[in-house]
Amino acid sequence: MSILTSTFYKQDAVTVAEKLLGKMLVRQWEDGTSTRYVITETEAYLGEEDKACHASKGRTKRTEVLYSEGGCIYVYLIYGMYWMLNVVTGTVNNPQAVLIRGIDAITGSGKVGRELKMDRSFYNENLSLSTRIWMEDAADITSFRTAPRVGIDYAGDEWKDKPWRFILVKP
DNA sequence: TGCACGATCTCG
């Protein structure tokens, strides 16, 4: 097992979203214990022209981290109660991210954020350097399937139907 | 300075 480095995250979001399936997400808690999860579901958000991507509204304080180099965490609060965990991908000034929708038996991005006890302090956390959350390589998966992304009807037909949701199919 | 809304989940 090896920790995924920034090289991995510099690829485009669709590639990273697909390759993250089956990889390990490791969370080290404040008491020193850690929990390992298998990533089972992801979604890719691809740049300013992707109407479903938060960066499509332009560069703001909230989306700033999306414009940095791949490998950092982008978290934000949705519906006033759920922290969504995203991984920034791509190169500088190329706003892309992968949303972690499922880990192990936990499905749904809201529940993932709650399980991992995510909060604002994880904004801009570096996944290659952090001691509380990181990703590890794992054996290649056997198969996966794709589906349209969830909860983005407002993005318009061109974007809401993109098959950029990746789901691990267990062997 | 205020206001409507959202990459969701849970409960009835």
Added chain:
DNA sequence: GAGATCGTGCAT
């Protein structure tokens, strides 16, 4: 099928 619950962006 509706409520919980609040930061953000955009309109005053």
